[in-house]
Amino acid sequence: MTGNKSFFKTLVMEEGGCVTFGDGSKKRVVGKGTISVPRLHSVSNAIYVNGLKANLVSISHLSNEGYSILFSKNDCSILKPDEQTLLKGMRSSDNCYCLEARIVLNNASMDEQIELWHERFSHMNFRDLGILGKFNCVCGLPKLRKKANCVCGPCQQGKQTKSMHKKGKYLSIKEPLExxxxxxxxxxxxxxxxxxxxxxxxxxxxxxxxxxxxxxxxxxxxxxxxxxxxxxxxxxxxxxxxxxxxxxxxxxxxxxxxxxxxxxxxxxxxxxxxxxxxxxxxxxxxxxxxx
Ligand SMILES: [Zn+2]
Known part of the structure; x- marks a missing residue:
């Protein structure tokens, strides 16, 4: 269930009763449909809950669809019926398991690959990634095509700083320890x-x-x-x-x-x-x- 309407590929608006959360609060179900988010396997029978802040995945729902879920101390995996990993999640500090929106490589389309390799190379810039692929610098790295508007969210958040001050004409330092x-x-x-x-x-x-x-x-x-x-x-x-x-x-x-x-x-x-x-x-x- 999600509170973000833009995630839905198809959405039928229908009253579906209420969802009650652990703290007793209630939220209304206003629609049902299929979620399709880039780099995430599509999820059918997802419900749209008005005002829900976090996206929640139901274990019983996944089991009904034929997936098996493995929980361990540090992570969890959702496996397809043929035992291939569909999604992986890490346990957070507040004891929730958070799914990561990434899929196994052989499912990734060409456009998604460059983002995946960008993450695998510790968020290397897209131009250099293209060069690595072009000159076959890395075994197994495909030739990556750069998307027109490739913007990585975590990069933007992590690398933002205030603009620097103009360099002043302060005294030049001539020796160590000055x-x-x-x-x-x-x-x-x-x-x-x-x-x-x-x-x-x-x-x-x-x-x-x-x-x-x-x-x-x-x-x-x-x-x-x-x-x-x-x-x-x-x-x-x-x-x-x-x-x-x-x-x-x-x-x-x-x-x-x-x-x-x-x-x-x-x-x-x-x-x-x-x-x-x-x-x-x-x-x-x-x-x-x-x-
Ligand atoms: Zn990045």
Missing amino acids: LLHMDLMGPMQTESLGGKRYIFVCVDDFSRFIWTYFLREKSETFDKFKMLCNKIQNEMNSNIKSIKRIRSDHGREFENAVFESYCNSLGIFHEFSAPRTPQQNRVVERKNRVL
């Missing part, structure tokens, strides 16, 4: 094996060398910074080089009395980017994206 950019990334959705959820990232403007430290709490930032300073000063002692300037955002982990007094004692000039303007801290923010 300017360090730093930032704290996190909290991450998944913590590391050691229970760490934050990453302290520090980038040298001149060499673009990166130091990264994993932290359990934001409050550990200062200790890590102090440790990094000591290490750098020790390493560079023979050349009498030291950190001159650091740049960070206004995060509380960077803008506090302890941090300030430590910087003052070492003679480090601490610059801040303007509030809510990560573009000004672009060097380290861009590194975060790579990491």
Whole structure:
């Protein structure tokens, strides 16, 4: 059942009673038909429920159609009567099994193939995919034809950023350690094996060398910074080089009395980017994206 009318290839509007959900709420069934969505096997006897937010698949309905469904701890598969996989689903963090709108390759038409291979190659751009196919760079990769308006939704969502600021004519950096950019990334959705959820990232403007430290709490930032300073000063002692300037955002982990007094004692000039303007801290923010 779905609440999206555009999914239907054929739809007969008819009153079909109500559907009651787990929380007791009721929604009216307003039609019945066949769903046909690109890259998803067509589903007959689908019902159109007014105002339904999620698309739900009935297990008993699939069984009646002759499909078998296999559930395991991490995923589920819907198998055709000849044991071929029709659809696969992954278990989500809130214990639902979510079907993915993808089908096995031998069912894909030419137009759908380029999207499938785009996903298989970690969302590689369509032009390069075409080149891979054209010059037979990959065994088994068919010659892909580019669609006119090929837009990948996840790519658009994942790669959107704010436009960059104009490059300023700021002082050019002449040697390592003259300017360090730093930032704290996190909290991450998944913590590391050691229970760490934050990453302290520090980038040298001149060499673009990166130091990264994993932290359990934001409050550990200062200790890590102090440790990094000591290490750098020790390493560079023979050349009498030291950190001159650091740049960070206004995060509380960077803008506090302890941090300030430590910087003052070492003679480090601490610059801040303007509030809510990560573009000004672009060097380290861009590194975060790579990491
Ligand atoms: Zn993509």
